Amino acid sequence: MPINLQMPALSPTMEEGTLSKWLVKEGDTVSSGDLLAEIETDKATMEFEAIDEGVIAKIVVAEGTDNVKVGDVIAIIAEDGEEVSDVEAAPAPKATAKPAVKAPTPAPASKAEPAAAPQKMEAAVDGRVKASPLARRLAEQKGVDLAAVSGSGPSGRIVKADIDSAKGGTAPVKSETATPVPSAAPAPTATSGDFDIPHSTEKLSGMRKTIARRLTEAKQTIPHIYLTVDIELDKLLKLRGELNKSLEPRGIKLSVNDLLIKALAVALVQVPKCNVSIDGDQLKTFERADISVAVSIPGGLITPIVTSADSKSLSQISTEMGDLAERAKAGKLKMHEYQGGTASISNMGMFGIKNFDAVINPPQAMIMAIGAGQKRPHVIDDSLQIATIMSATGSFDHRAIDGADGAQLMKVFKELCENPLGMLA
Amino acid sequence: MSKSYDLIVLGSGPGGYVAAIRASQLGLKTAIVERENLGGICLNWGCIPTKAMLRSAEVFHNMKHAADYGLVAEKISADLDAIVKRSRGVAKQLNQGVTGLMKKNKIDVVMGDGTITAPGKLAVKTAKGEEELSAKNIIIATGARARDLPFAKADGKRIWTYRHAMTPPEMPSKLLVIGSGAIGIEFASFYNDIGVDVTVVEMLDRVVPVEDEEISKFLEKSLKKQGMTIMTGAGVKSIDAGDKGVKADIEDSKGKIESHDFSHVIVAVGIQPNIETIGLDQLGVEPDERYHIKTDEYCRTNIDGIYAIGDCTAGPWLAHKASHEGVIAAETIAGGHPHAMDVNNIPGCTYCHPQIASVGLTEAKAKDAGYDVKVGKFPFIGNGKAIALGETDGFIKTVFDAKTGELLGAHMIGAEVTELIQGYTVGKTLETTEAELMNTVFPHPTLSEMMHESVLDAYGRVLHM
Numbered sequence: 014m015p016i017n018l019q020m021p022a023l024s025p026t027m028e029e030g031t032l033s034k035w036l037v038k039e040g041d042t043v044s045s046g047d048l049l050a051e052i053e054t055d056k057a058t059m060e061f062e063a064i065d066e067g068v069i070a071k072i073v074v075a076e077g078t079d080n081v082k083v084g085d086v087i088a089i090i091a092e093d094g095e096e097v098s099d100v101e102a103a104p105a106p107k108a109t110a111k112p113a114v115k116a117p118t119p120a121p122a123s124k125a126e127p128a129a130a131p132q133k134m135e136a137a138v139d140g141r142v143k144a145s146p147l148a149r150r151l152a153e154q155k156g157v158d159l160a161a162v163s164g165s166g167p168s169g170r171i172v173k174a175d176i177d178s179a180k181g182g183t184a185p186v187k188s189e190t191a192t193p194v195p196s197a198a199p200a201p202t203a204t205s206g207d208f209d210i211p212h213s214t215e216k217l218s219g220m221r222k223t224i225a226r227r228l229t230e231a232k233q234t235i236p237h238i239y240l241t242v243d244i245e246l247d248k249l250l251k252l253r254g255e256l257n258k259s260l261e262p263r264g265i266k267l268s269v270n271d272l273l274i275k276a277l278a279v280a281l282v283q284v285p286k287c288n289v290s291i292d293g294d295q296l297k298t299f300e301r302a303d304i305s306v307a308v309s310i311p312g313g314l315i316t317p318i319v320t321s322a323d324s325k326s327l328s329q330i331s332t333e334m335g336d337l338a339e340r341a342k343a344g345k346l347k348m349h350e351y352q353g354g355t356a357s358i359s360n361m362g363m364f365g366i367k368n369f370d371a372v373i374n375p376p377q378a379m380i381m382a383i384g385a386g387q388k389r390p391h392v393i394d395d396s397l398q399i400a401t402i403m404s405a406t407g408s409f410d411h412r413a414i415d416g417a418d419g420a421q422l423m424k425v426f427k428e429l430c431e432n433p434l435g436m437l438a
Numbered sequence: 439m440s441k442s443y444d445l446i447v448l449g450s451g452p453g454g455y456v457a458a459i460r461a462s463q464l465g466l467k468t469a470i471v472e473r474e475n476l477g478g479i480c481l482n483w484g485c486i487p488t489k490a491m492l493r494s495a496e497v498f499h500n501m502k503h504a505a506d507y508g509l510v511a512e513k514i515s516a517d518l519d520a521i522v523k524r525s526r527g528v529a530k531q532l533n534q535g536v537t538g539l540m541k542k543n544k545i546d547v548v549m550g551d552g553t554i555t556a557p558g559k560l561a562v563k564t565a566k567g568e569e570e571l572s573a574k575n576i577i578i579a580t581g582a583r584a585r586d587l588p589f590a591k592a593d594g595k596r597i598w599t600y601r602h603a604m605t606p607p608e609m610p611s612k613l614l615v616i617g618s619g620a621i622g623i624e625f626a627s628f629y630n631d632i633g634v635d636v637t638v639v640e641m642l643d644r645v646v647p648v649e650d651e652e653i654s655k656f657l658e659k660s661l662k663k664q665g666m667t668i669m670t671g672a673g674v675k676s677i678d679a680g681d682k683g684v685k686a687d688i689e690d691s692k693g694k695i696e697s698h699d700f701s702h703v704i705v706a707v708g709i710q711p712n713i714e715t716i717g718l719d720q721l722g723v724e725p726d727e728r729y730h731i732k733t734d735e736y737c738r739t740n741i742d743g744i745y746a747i748g749d750c751t752a753g754p755w756l757a758h759k760a761s762h763e764g765v766i767a768a769e770t771i772a773g774g775h776p777h778a779m780d781v782n783n784i785p786g787c788t789y790c791h792p793q794i795a796s797v798g799l800t801e802a803k804a805k806d807a808g809y810d811v812k813v814g815k816f817p818f819i820g821n822g823k824a825i826a827l828g829e830t831d832g833f834i835k836t837v838f839d840a841k842t843g844e845l846l847g848a849h850m851i852g853a854e855v856t857e858l859i860q861g862y863t864v865g866k867t868l869e870t871t872e873a874e875l876m877n878t879v880f881p882h883p884t885l886s887e888m889m890h891e892s893v894l895d896a897y898g899r900v901l902h903m
Contacts, residue, residue, distance in 0.1 A: 145869030147844050154842065167777075173844070173869055 016065050018088040020074075020081045023052060023059045023348060028083055030054045030219075035076045041069045043090065050076070050087070054219065057315075057346045067092045144171035151176040158226070163293055220313040231372050236411040239370045240419050242427045245393075246386045246401040249433045260328060269386065270306070270360050271331040272436070276429040277358055277381050278302035278322035279436045283425050286418040287409065288355050290376045296413055305354030305374060306334065308341045315341050316374060318354045327437070362386060368404035378410035379419070381426070403430075440570035441546075443469045445771055446560055447577045448552045448716065451478020452485075453748030453760030454579030455536050460768035462543040469571060470545055471552040471562050477536040478581055480757040482529050483601050488624055490525040491604065492789045495631035499791065506828055516632040518609045525604065554578075554717040557743050575743045575771045578723075578731060579764065580716060582709035582749035587616065590677040590705055596684050597677065598704045600625065610634050610702040614686055616674050618645040620788040622706030623657075627790035630666050637667040637698070639674055639688055646788060648754075650800040650849040652815075652835060657851060660792055660831060677703060711750040726752055735778035737767040745771070759784050782847075785863045787856040792832050795859035798847030798866060801837050810840040812872075814896025816888045818852045820903055823883040829853035834892040836862075843871035848892075854885055861889055872897055 020030065031053040037043055044066045052061050070091035074081055081087065142159045144152070148171045152159050157179045164171035217225070249272055257266055281288040281302040290297045302323040305316035317337035319330055340346050357374045362385040371382035384404040391400035405426065409419040429436045444466035447454045454470060455477065461468045475482040494516070504511035540547050548571065550564035560571045584599040586592065592599045595607065603625045611634065615626040618640040630636040638645065638661075644654035645661070645668060658668050671691030678685040684703050689695045711730050718731070724740045726732040730753075731746040733739055739746050745767040748760030762779065769776035785797040804811050818824040818832040832852015839846055848862040865875060872893055880890040894900045 146871045146874050147842060147869035150842055150871055 015070060016067065016090040016092065017086045018049070018090055020083050020085045020087050021052070021061055022083045023054050023061075027054050029080045030083070031079045032074050032076055032081050032087060033058060035072060036060075037069050039069050039072055043067065043069060053344075057348070057351070058344045059347065063090075065090055065092075142171065143169060145173065147173050148176050152179075155179075218312055220315075224313055227375070228372050231375050235373050235375060237370070237373060237408050238411045238414075238416060238419065239406050239408055240416070240423050241368060241404055241406040242423045244403045244405055244427050244430045245391065246403045246430065249430050250386070250401060252433045256327065263328070265328050265331055267327055267331045268334075269362070270358075270383070271327055271334060272433060273360065273381075273383055273430070274304050274306060274319055274322050274330055274334070274358055275325075275327055276426055276433070276436050277356065278304050278319075279429055280422055280426040281356055281379075282323040284418065284422040287379055287414055287422040289378050289413050290355070291378065291410065291413045292376060299355040302356065303354045305351075305357040305377070306337070307357060307359035307371075308338050310342050310344070315346065315351050316354065316357060317341050317346055317351050320353075356380065358383065362403065368406050370406055371408050373408050373410055375410075378413040379422070380408050382406045382408065405430075440559075440572050441469070443467045443546070443571065443573040445469075445575045445577065445768070446471060446552075446571055446573040447579055447764075448554070448560070449478060449579035449581055449712075449748075449750075450476045450536070450547075451579060451581045451748060451760060452480040452757040453581070453764045454478065454577065455539065455764075456761040457577050457579060457747060457764030457768045458545045459539060459543050460765045461771065462545050464768060464772035464774070466768070466772055468543075468545045469548055469573070470540065471548045471550065471560065471571075473549070473551045475533055476540065476547065477529075477533045480760075481532045481536065483604060485757050486532055487525040487529040487604055488600075488628075489789060490528040491521055492624060492628055492791075494521040494524065495628045496791065499631050503828070518606065518632065521632070522605055552716065554721055554744070557721065557741060575745065577737075577764070577767050577771075578713070578716065578718075578739075578744065578746040578750060579748050579760065580712040580750050581760075582711045582755060584621075584705065585708045585710045587674070587677075587705050587707060590616070590674070590679075590703060592705055593679070596679040596702055598702060600704070600706060603629075603704050606702075610700075612683075612700045612702075613637070614639065614674075614684065614698070614700040614703045615706060616703065617641075617706035617708070618668075618670075619648070619706060619708065620646070620786070622704065623661075623788060623790045625704050625706065626666060627661070630661070630664055631791060635665075635667075637669065637700070639672050640668070640670045641673050643671045643691075645670060646794060648786070649788075649794055649796055650835060650847070651802055652833075653794055653796070653849050653851050656833065657790070657792070657794065660851075661790075664791070679703070709749060709755055713750050728752070736770045736776065737763050738770070754781065754784055754786060756784065756786060780867075783863060783867050785859045787859065789856060792829075792852050793855050794849075794851050795855040796847065796849045797859055797863045798845070799837060800847060800849065801835070804837050804839075804846045809846060811846065812838040812840045812896045814838075814892040814894065814900070816891035816895055816900065816903065818885075818888065820891070821885060821888050823885050823887070824853065826883070827853060827885075834858075834888045836889075836892045836896050838872055838893075838896050843873060845870050845872070845875065848889075852885075858886055858889060861886060 032050060033053045034051040036048045036050055043049065043063045045064050047063045048060050049063050050061045052059055067090040069088060071089040073089065074087040143164060144159050151173060155176065157176055159171060162171050162175050162179050165175050166172040253267055253269060253272060260267065285298050288299045288302055301321050303318050303320045304322045305318050307314055307316050319333055322330055337350060354377060356377050357380040359371045359380060360383040361369060362383055365385050368384035369382050371380045373380050382405065386401045386403040388399050389402040390397055391402055393400060407419055407423050445461045445468045447458045447468065447470045450470050450472035458468050458470045480486060498516050501511045501514045548562050548564065548569060550562040552560050552562045554576060555561050558572055558574060560576065562569045562571060590597050592602065594602045600621050610629060613629050613634050613636045615622045615636060615638045618638050622638065623646055626636050626638050644651065645658050646654050662668055669688065669690055673689045675687040675689055675695060684700045686698050686700060687695055688698055713731060721741055723744060724732045731739055731751050733746050733751050737745045737747050747763035747767050749755045766776040766779060782798050785795060788794040799807065801811060801813055814836045816834050819830045824830050829852065835849045836845065837847040838844065845862065845866050848859065850858060875893040880887045891900050891902060
């Protein structure tokens with residue numbers, strides 16, 4: 014039997030992707046593990062491996078094709094002894110086709126990975142979300158992403174009640190025809206007809222849609238509270254200078270951010286009530302701190318993760334972060350490298366931003382927003398002096414974290430930054 | 439020494455005995471207490487024996503119309519005694535079936551009146567004296583009885599409840615049925631079919647008032663055509679029962695009171711739960727505003743370890759609802775995770791002639807609930823099988839939420855609809871939309887094709903109209 018090669022779901026929320034490049038051509042013999050194609054998702058470009066052996070009999074979807082739906086047949090592999098002509102005639106039924114793709118290996122940190130419950134992951138990987146017909150239609154109408162809903166029906170089937178209790182607006186934006194605007198309602202669209210201001214338009218990229226969806230979801234579903242502290246940074250800067258001097262022979266240069274990642278991770282482990290995630294009616298408390306670091310990349314933002322940052326050395330964190338940031342900018346991160354994390358850090362100090370409130374990255378329950386370290390007048394020992402002060406604002410999911418616990422985390426973070434030897438020991 | 443169990447079920451009707459079987463399957467040591475007949479009202483005095491009688495009425499009806507089918511049936515008549523005898527035989531067979539099921543599932547049957555004396559303690563007055571039982575959990579499944587009219591106490595001679603109507607002392611000549619719910623209308627239909635002059639008095643403005651309004655209207659017309667007298671919006675003011683008959687003062691919908699003579703009266707004005715003598719007050723089990731036991735969706739009362747199912751709780755008061763609750767309660771007790779009961783997915787069947795079956799919201803209730811509805815309808819006259827059967831009276835109506843395509847309700851009247859409704863019930867439970875129903879292939883030639891056509895009609899796509 015010829016094998017239908019289907020468009021794989023490379024992330025739990027992936028519905029379609031771009032087949033950017035074929036790495037094989039018709040007639041090539043492939044075996045399990047061979048790279049077949051590069052596929053661009055809403056988040057990254059990923060490589061697609063074979064799990065079956067055979068000859069590429071036919072490439073169905075040409076490279077460079079956008080919006081290829083998950084589950085669509087993209088190529089046909091003939092097994093040993095099969096004629097390619099047999100394959101041409103073979104029907105390619107979508108539903109019975111054998112998924113010929115190895116699921117992307119989940120992050121090694123699966124225990125501490127709140128990004129997706131295991132069953133949701135599976136559901137998405139085999140391309141099937143169990144949901145009642147009515148639930149599917151309601152999800153479409155309300156703009157709810159089924160992959161993000163956990164089902165209360167038999168075997169986790171998503172039913173009407175699950176959609177009713179889910180918040181709308183989390184689904185990837187569909188084309189306008191999918192959600193018709195009632196003609197009577199005044200459409201608040203700012204199309205070019207409404208304004209004569211010269212402008213250009215472009216279609217939202219997959220990443221932009223994901224950012225839009227996730228930020229909307231976060232602000233609509235998470236009651237944020239914000240706690241700000243001013244931190245004296247001089248000791249930390251001094252320590253960084255000394256460490257960098259001694260690390261020079263190894264070619265390692267610590268950034269302030271590397272130290273702050275470490276400080277946040279250590280603080281989270283010391284205040285476990287802030288190292289949590291709400292999952293339905295359960296609260297998960299994590300036993301280590303995986304820090305998602307906001308990295309600005311062309312066309313958007315991505316959050317690669319420094320796993321177990323609480324127990325890694327500063328040089329390890331620095332090296333890892335350098336590699337992650339570089340690959341993030343090249344769009345080469347693997348899914349497990351940017352999905353998960355127990356809390357986030359976002360630093361806008363380099364732009365001179367004094368302080369800001371960041372949006373929590375669900376299902377995480379906190380994010381630390383770092384402002385610029387600036388020389389400011391500062392009262393030290395009852396006299397006005399000059400010190401390098403950095404404002405940091407933690408955003409906390411108030412459903413999961415009480416104000417006092419959040420304040421405790423901010424206090425520990427401040428102490429670690431002001432007495433940085435504490436985070437090394 | 440009191441015998442102790444994991445679970446004692448008080449009452450062995452379709453709720454209680456099913457709960458006991460499920461509990462036993464789940465490994466609970468179970469006893470069931472019954473004061474009268476295993477199987478309760480349903481098997482012995484309700485659903486089943488009445489269906490046996492209605493079957494006789496149906497066969498008789500067909501015999502009277504034999505000529506329509508090219509058949510000759512002469513000198514036909516109904517023998518009420520023989521009909522009742524058959525009905526009792528059917529009940530007996532099923533009663534023995536339940537006895538066998540209890541034995542097979544190793545459930546201890548204790549015959550007697552049970553009273554809960556404390557949480558987990560039950561005293562049963564048996565023929566041999568009082569027996570003490572104890573259990574970690576108790577399911578109350580004591581059912582209900584016919585509600586009395588204060589001025590027309592049933593005596594079994596001239597004034598009957600369903601129970602007397604099922605084993606009548608004599609053939610009535612002119613029958614008054616008070617109440618046109620399922621029970622009243624089934625007996626009215628039975629006696630009308632076997633040749634009795636029947637009058638139905640309904641307080642509300644239409645017969646079978648829980649059904650869709652169009653169903654009520656169709657049924658009333660059909661029953662009148664069969665010779666029944668129907669008075670809606672009317673009330674019986676007084677009943678004077680003598681040796682030879684009954685005098686009833688009936689106020690009609692215009693407020694005019696007239697006196698009518700009948701040979702017998704059937705009182706079918708609803709039910710009253712059997713919960714007064716089982717010790718609930720001392721325990722503090724809370725009743726609801728209609729004095730049924732208050733339970734949550736897993737059949738738990740406000741007292742730990744005490745559950746209640748079926749007719750002694752809130753409606754609908756149907757055997758299959760009781761059985762389903764029995765399973766939910768048993769699974770909850772055994773630590774399982776049963777699904778919660780959804781009242782909108784419980785079908786109802788009435789075996790009058792023509793039959794009625796429905797599930798979910800009526801059109802009016804759907805609109806009251808704020809739905810923008812799409813309604814489809816298909817008549818029996820448009821269906822080949824119905825014409826071949828000679829059963830062209832009736833229709834199937836479907837109600838959809840115009841916005842989401844959710845099947846909100848289905849309402850049927852006509853031959854065999856009680857066997858059809860389950861198709862829609864399965865669909866509703868699986869949360870179907872119109873699309874799946876339209877995409878379903880219905881076999882030809884069957885009455886079920888009308889179910890398809892009704893859905894198609896709701897979306898302007900009906901084929902055979």
